[in-house]
Amino acid sequence: MVNIRTRDVFADMRPELQRVEARLEESAQVDFPAVADLVLGLVRAGGKRLRPLVLLLAARSFDFDRDLLITAGAGVELLHTASLVHDDTVDRAALRRGRPTLNSVLSSGAVILLGDYLFAQSAMLAAATERPRVVSIFASTLADICDGQLREMFVAHRLDQTREEYEQRIFGKTASLFAGAAEMGAILGNAPEEAVQSLRRYGADVGMAFQIVDDVLDFREGTQQLGKPAGHDLTQGTVTLPTMIYASGLTESSTAMSRLRDVVAGDLDDPGDIASVVREVRASGALDAAMDEAQRFCTRARVHAASASDPETRELLEEVADFVCDRST
């Protein structure tokens, strides 16, 4: 399902996003010549800046201090970047967005410490807002992210997961930061408490949709688009929504089920076996069913956006939700 967009939220918000970008590059300065360019390259490679965008928009209907908002937006994006650095080390990923990860050019020790350093810088940006509630959300969001990533790790290679477990896990790993970004923006905008809560829910739903789409794209794209081969999650033993939907359509004793079980367990790790499971998941309709689920989260996000903002901002928030479901990379 493709939504017809009437505005371009990225163009409308470009001046603010450019200021976030500048603040981000300032904070990512590292005093070690050997790695300074690597870290800057990593920060610059950072896509659409959806998390700071959500933070900026959440404040837009209210009475905000632009400079604090830019600072918090940079903090949120840097927290995301730091978390990717550690995540790539955990996964031993060689590529991210088509570029070599830090992990592939530095020792894992250096990458751990650089990730920690970026966490520290992001916490300094959050602290610079001088708003205790913003700092608390920031810290608890980091805890949620780690919790989600640890859950993913501890349930890896297991096919017997419930949808609730999947949703809890992707909330922590991804949606928590979108939720936190929206909440921080609303708080910095001095929004009424009811609007703060609606915007938090908006962020959470956008984040859930984002991760489901990511999990679908993992089955769809090849190396050139996403920077990693299709079926990467399966090779890690990570069971996502498309796999769950596909598995629910198989009979227990089928060959397909047996192969899926072996691939997830890591007992079958031949690229050919993984590729054929990927093809079967694609052919089963599970990707469309998962996209429908993402769309349901986007629809809920639109409802929350409507209750908490002026008509123009509402339109921009809706654009972001639509973008998340329509994106192909």
Added chain:
Amino acid sequence: MVNIRTRDVFADMRPELQRVEARLEESAQVDFPAVADLVLGLVRAGGKRLRPLVLLLAARSFDFDRDLLITAGAGVELLHTASLVHDDTVDRAALRRGRPTLNSVLSSGAVILLGDYLFAQSAMLAAATERPRVVSIFASTLADICDGQLREMFVAHRLDQTREEYEQRIFGKTASLFAGAAEMGAILGNAPEEAVQSLRRYGADVGMAFQIVDDVLDFREGTQQLGKPAGHDLTQGTVTLPTMIYASGLTESSTAMSRLRDVVAGDLDDPGDIASVVREVRASGALDAAMDEAQRFCTRARVHAASASDPETRELLEEVADFVCDRST
């Protein structure tokens, strides 16, 4: 040099330290049965709690809220613990305080994420003080710690380091957290700004002494005391004050200098070669000279303590400084 102590600061402060302990264990609860006990064991194995002790004492002459102080003290100790978890992963250390590291029983990915989780929990404790300045110090201390650890990594295997580089590095790695703990305590005690600054310097000096003593103990102790074999720093190519003092007494063309250079460079990594460098450093008097340097930092710490506290608290702060220089583990 052994100081005669008249009081036992650990006994005097036991009730407060026990409350820190309880808060710490609360925050280190992890919702994953497989690792909960490991993390709790790690937190419980945590030595003398010197950092929270410094934080508590820094507020003691002033007007403080005990509960906030306990919270911040637990935050400081948990930040330290999280940083040890990552540090052991960086070093691939198998033992810490005589116990197996997380690193030796879990995948490095799990350890990275658990360390991040503990960082998040420590940041939540700092945020719970609701004091923006405390949160800022907390975040910039984490940045200082990473900076010190990265410096240590990037200058490893190089003998041509200045004393200034060494001091900058151990300030970041160790003294920054003692300095930050004292500063946070003083701020939470609503101390006058001048006292805040003196207490920060007290903490920094105690921390410098602490790390120099640590670097000396690395040459002195065997596995049973410190939980790692003597000469561990040398095997990592880490050049510390004793090695620098020892090297400054060697002629460039001597066999001893050539062997030292090869051991530091990692070209000689036979345990026998490392053991004989360790013996020579011990025999050279470099350890006593380094201890004298630690003692100088302790003397400075005593001066700062005197300028910023009531007589009883001053005595307790002095006890801590003396303990740091006298400790044998």
